[in-house]
Amino acid sequence: MTPPYTGTPVHTGGDAEHGPEAGAAHSSLKGYVTGFVLSVVLTAVPFWLVMSKAFDKSSTTAVVILGFAAVQIVVHMIYFLHMNTKSEGGWSLLALIFTVMIVVIALSGSLWVMYHLNHNMMPASMHDMRNMP
Amino acid sequence: MSEVTSPVASVAPVAVRSARFYVTSEHHPENGTLLGFWLYLMSDCLVFACLFAMYGVLGRSYAAGPSGADLFELPLVAVNTSLLLLSSITYGVAMLEMQRNRLLATLAWLGITGLLGAGFVGVELHEFANLIHAGAGPQRSAFLSSFFTLVGTHGLHVSVGVVWLVTMMVQLTQKGLIPENRRRLLCLSMFWHFLDVVWIGVFTFVYLMGALP
Numbered sequence: 251m252t253p254p255y256t257g258t259p260v261h262t263g264g265d266a267e268h269g270p271e272a273g274a275a276h277s278s279l280k281g282y283v284t285g286f287v288l289s290v291v292l293t294a295v296p297f298w299l300v301m302s303k304a305f306d307k308s309s310t311t312a313v314v315i316l317g318f319a320a321v322q323i324v325v326h327m328i329y330f331l332h333m334n335t336k337s338e339g340g341w342s343l344l345a346l347i348f349t350v351m352i353v354v355i356a357l358s359g360s361l362w363v364m365y366h367l368n369h370n371m372m373p374a375s376m377h378d379m380r381n382m383p
Numbered sequence: 384m385s386e387v388t389s390p391v392a393s394v395a396p397v398a399v400r401s402a403r404f405y406v407t408s409e410h411h412p413e414n415g416t417l418l419g420f421w422l423y424l425m426s427d428c429l430v431f432a433c434l435f436a437m438y439g440v441l442g443r444s445y446a447a448g449p450s451g452a453d454l455f456e457l458p459l460v461a462v463n464t465s466l467l468l469l470s471s472i473t474y475g476v477a478m479l480e481m482q483r484n485r486l487l488a489t490l491a492w493l494g495i496t497g498l499l500g501a502g503f504v505g506v507e508l509h510e511f512a513n514l515i516h517a518g519a520g521p522q523r524s525a526f527l528s529s530f531f532t533l534v535g536t537h538g539l540h541v542s543v544g545v546v547w548l549v550t551m552m553v554q555l556t557q558k559g560l561i562p563e564n565r566r567r568l569l570c571l572s573m574f575w576h577f578l579d580v581v582w583i584g585v586f587t588f589v590y591l592m593g594a595l596p
Contacts, residue, residue, distance in 0.1 A: 282475035308595040319587035330576040338418045349425040353432040360436035
């Protein structure tokens with residue numbers, strides 16, 4: 251009547267030997283090397299751009315190196331921190347998204363408010379000061 | 384009575400067994416330590432976000448003192464960046480050796496990682512000493528106060544990471560690759576790679592953009 255009991259399906263394969271790592275994604279040398287090579291390129295190019303003064307305008311260089319930094323942060327998240335939608339049942343990604351949201355608000359809000367505060371509270375030049383009422 | 388209960392008793396284990404079979408395929412995390420540590424890292428990320436915001440607001444307030452373009456030595460920063468990047472991949476290799484249950488190789492790669500991290504802290508302390516010696520200490524201007532706070536906080540994190548790493552090496556020699564040590568090494572792995580992520584922001588936002596004319 252009862253079906254043949256073929257071992258315990260609960261503990262399959264090598265589940266027991268990496269108990270605490272069950273939540274962590276499995277890493278491979280290939281992943282680390284890919285991440286490392288990408289990081290080296292994404293680090294070397296901004297340093298070269300700034301040190302060789304490749305662009306005439308500082309603002310162009312600033313935007314480009316910030317872009318490189320953003321890409322490199324994503325590379326580190328994927329290849330070194332093994333971030334994906336599956337790890338910890340998606341909770342670590344959710345926490346990350348929430349944190350990124352707060353970070354963006356804190357950074358852009360601070361810069362925006364303090365820029366306008368400086369702009370409105372300080373005389374822009376000696377010329378403005380002389381012409382003040 | 385016994386004739387009624389016996390079919391139930393024979394069916395129930397089958398139902399339980401098949402239920403357990405399907406549940407395991409969902410791959411639940413067995414404990415919350417790694418998720419909890421990740422949440423700590425996210426809150427640490429908020430600390431750094433506040434320090435970055437502070438630097439963004441005050442980073443151009445030189446008080447007629449030296450600016451980033453006058454002070455920063457980019458070759459030294461490049462050395463520091465490569466030290467931290469190299470330490471990230473050596474820690475990754477240590478994790479791979481841990482997965483293969485090789486204790487000595489894990490210890491060796493952790494040792495190399497620790498040396499690279501200590502080298503990073505050493506170079507940073509050397510840079511700070513040079514700045515203070517040149518009269519560009521944290522009390523010179525708002526720019527330098529925020530610079531020392533942001534970069535110093537990161538350096539402090541790396542120093543704590545090195546201390547943690549040495550502690551883990553001692554624990555590994557004492558107890559070997561037991562599950563507790565594996566869990567701790569995974570937490571330290573996240574901590575170490577997270578510090579490298581923060582350093583990307585530091586060298587881009589502080590050093591490279593500060594050195595722009």
